[in-house]
Amino acid sequence: MTLLTWSCGASPIFEAVSGAVLSLACADRRAVARLLTAYGLELVLAAPQALIAGSYWGEPEAGLQAHLLHARLDTPLHSILHEACHYICMSAARRARLERDAGGDDLEEAAVCYLQVLLADELDGVGRTRLCADMDAWGYSFRLGSTHAWFYEDAEDARAWLLRHGVIDASGRPTQALRS
Numbered sequence: 001m002t003l004l005t006w007s008c009g010a011s012p013i014f015e016a017v018s019g020a021v022l023s024l025a026c027a028d029r030r031a032v033a034r035l036l037t038a039y040g041l042e043l044v045l046a047a048p049q050a051l052i053a054g055s056y057w058g059e060p061e062a063g064l065q066a067h068l069l070h071a072r073l074d075t076p077l078h079s080i081l082h083e084a085c086h087y088i089c090m091s092a093a094r095r096a097r098l099e100r101d102a103g104g105d106d107l108e109e110a111a112v113c114y115l116q117v118l119l120a121d122e123l124d125g126v127g128r129t130r131l132c133a134d135m136d137a138w139g140y141s142f143r144l145g146s147t148h149a150w151f152y153e154d155a156e157d158a159r160a161w162l163l164r165h166g167v168i169d170a171s172g173r174p175t176q177a178l179r180s
Contacts, residue, residue, distance in 0.1 A: 021134035023060075024080060025073035028124060032080065035122055036069055038176045039088050043080075046072045054100045066098055077126065078134045081116040088115060088167060089179050107161055113140070114158035115167060117151050118174055 024032065024045075033043045046052050053070045054063030062083040063070040069087070071080050086102035087095065089112050094103055104112070113135075120131035132147040142150035162168040166180040 021137050022077040022126065022130065023073065024071050024075050024077060027077050027126065031123055032077070035119065036080075036084055039084065039178060040067055041069045041084055041087055042067055044068050044070045046070055048072060048074070056100055056102075064098055064100060064102060067095075076134065076138060077120075077123075078116065078131055078138060081119050081131070082112060085112040085115040085119065087178075089162075089165070091179060095178070107157060110155065110158035111161040111165075111167070113147075114151065114155050115162055115174065117147070118168065118172070122174070 029043075029045075036043050044053070050072065052059050052061065052063045052072060052075065054065040054068070055061045055070065056063070060072055060074045060076065060079070062075050062079040064083050064087060067087070069080065069083055083102070086104070087098070089108055090098070090102055090104060102112075117128045117131055117135075120126045120128050128151070129148070132151060135147040140147055142154070144150050144154050159168070159172065163170065166175060166177050169175055
């Protein structure tokens with residue numbers, strides 16, 4: 001993907017060839033850091049144009065190294081939430097040796113995507129509707145054609161996984177607990 005520019009004017013957006021998505025620069029970084037801290041993660045901000053440590057896909061995607069979540073101001077917020085949710089959803093054994101590749105199976109990946117949509121509601125000015133649109137713009141692909149349709153109509157297995165592992169409660173709210 002060729003990145004063009006980012007801005008945070010009246011309409012806070014990150015402009016990319018595939019569509020406009022929120023970047024960390026356009027979010028309340030303190031709120032993002034607080035959300036990550038609740039799960040034992042530390043947000044590490046890289047300098048503009050610097051390589052992002054632990055990034056699986058490369059810049060501007062977020063990266064994971066142990067309990068450190070690396071990002072730049074141009075990192076899409078959905079990427080930060082996605083990597084955080086990998087950390088939350090992986091086993092303690094995988095978390096202990098985490099370096100770039102979160103691993104996991106298809107069902108865990110679905111749980112990660114579901115949780116990132118839920119966590120978007122924890123950030124003022126983001127919310128699940130916006131995050132679903134950003135995930136679609138970035139190229140996430142779901143069987144029903146959109147993140148929103150998948151989340152509301154086809155993600156019961158992901159929700160059940162999160163509930164079974166104590167990551168969400170019976171009402172579907174995040175528990176701020178790591179996978180049990």
